[in-house]
Amino acid sequence: MPGPYCVKKQIKESDMCFSQLVEQDTTTAKSGSLLLSKIAEDCQSPILPELPxxxxxxxxxxxxxxxxxxxxxxxxxxxxxIKSKEFITVRKLAGMLEEWLYVLTLDAEGKGSHWEALDCSGHKRYRLPPMPGPAKAGFGVIVLNGKLMVIAGYSVVDGMTSVSADLYRYDSFLNSWSKLASMNIPRYDFACAEVNGMIYAVGGCGTDGESLSSVEVYDPDANKWTMIESLRRPRWGCFAYGVEGKLYVMGGRSSFTIGNSRFVDVYSPERHTWQQMKNGCVMVIAHAVLGKKLCCMEWKNERKLAIFNPTDNSWKMVPVPVTGSSSIGFRFGILNGKLLLFPLQDDPAYNTLLYDPNAASGSEWQTCEIKPSGLCLCTVTIKA
Known part of the structure; x- marks a missing residue:
């Protein structure tokens, strides 16, 4: 909500503009004064007449x-x-938050993709406006302050590959996209996550395909990216998640190792330092945060769900109740504290699976009617 600073800034900028016009045309200056008065009145007027x-x-x-x-x-x-962070807080206090699953899904023809939103029952859905700019791959997606953020990636236009540093935000309240500050370094196939209200982008590949060790953080209040301490080694194809005020980066490859890395890089924003663990997943094809735990599925073992507990840095393996092909492949989604597994094979025999970590033993797995309109590429959950 605009405060006194907003009004003063608008008045100052408008006065500068109008003072120049006064020297040219008195009539225009009078019109400008009326416009200025209207702007100030609009900023200071009550939200609803006669009500605090x-x-x-x-x-x-x-x-x-x-x-x-x-x-x-x-x-x-x-x-x-409606655009402010305060609005979500007020809706939360009023008990009006709605949880929706946002899915990037492949078009029916398989030539493009689009974002669609599904409610918690899967019965309501609507299609989002197209993302700005050319179609991209290798980008990151984050939810910040109830908004969908799409970060960087690369596009191929007329055979030419272009690596992006763009940051786009989708506002579900306004049903519109806007462009925010660009990153310092264009990148794709990088890790990104939100920690303490800030976005972290880690590693990835640069404009010439080189592996990156650089890390930057986005401050939404300042709309600015800032470089911070780099990783000890370049890392790409990795993923990240934030929990308990720390950033965990795992999976992917490094130019200094053969094959996929089991190292987990852990960053503490409080100490501004990186540490390493040796207990990570490799070749991860799907991941999602369920509560404070990380759920992963590895390419070499698609019949088991790996659940990481950061409290004691331990892993728990949970069998996935799937028959038939051992390489169905899944994409993960989160709704109502439950994990959704969307099969990557377009076969009526494969349904969406639902994993409930709080269910009684033996009842954790169920089938679910929630299903995207096409092949699921990635998902985020927005509660706003």
Whole structure:
């Protein structure tokens, strides 16, 4: 929500503009003054007439999420509040948060992809507007402050490969994309995760395909990427997740090792240092964070779910109840504290599997009706 600083800044910028116009045309200056007055009035006007702003905010938060794109067009105050981090906090206090699964799925023709959103039952779905820019691969996806963030990657246009440093944000309340600050280093096939409200991008490959050890962090309040201490060795094709205020990076390859690395790089934002463990997964084809635990599936063992507990750095292997091919392959999703396994084979015999870690022994696995419209490429869960 715009505060006094917002108004002062707009007035200052507008005054600078209008003072130049005064020297040229008095009539234009009068029109400018009216416009300036309108801008200040719009920023300072109450959210709802005759109501305190805290009551008004609660009222807006009670509206179902599907109505927010239209509501955001009512006035600048409404739009600014709906876009803010405070809005999610108010909706949480009002008990109005809705959890949706956002899936990047392959088009029916197999020539492109699109994002679609599914509700917790899988019965409601809608298609998101196309992502800006050319189609990309090797990018990272993160949820930050209830927004979907798509980071970097590479595209191939007319046979030419271009590595990106772009950061795009999708706002589910406004149903629109916007471009944010670019990274310092273009990269793809890198690891990324959110820790303490900040986005970390680790390693990957650069513009010439070289392995990277560089790491940078994104501050959403400043809309800025900053370089931090690099990894001890380059690493690409890896993945990351944040838990208990630390960043864990595992999987992938390094130019200093043969094959896939079992090393886990652990970064402490508090100490600004990296440490290493030797107990990681390799050749991971799917991963997701379930509560405070990491769920992985390795290419060499697609019949078992590997669950990592950062509390004691231990792994638990859980058999996956699948018959038939031993290499079905899955993509993971999270809804209502449960793990969804979407099969990568388009066969009616394979259903979406659901793993509930809190179910009674022997009842952890079920089949589920939730299914994307096409082949699942990646997913994120947004609760807003």
């Amino acid at each position: 702003d805290d009551v008004s905010k609660h009222c807006l938060a009670l509206v179902p999420r599907s109505h927010y794109p239209v509501m955001a067009a009512v006035c600048k105050r409404w739009r600014s509040f």
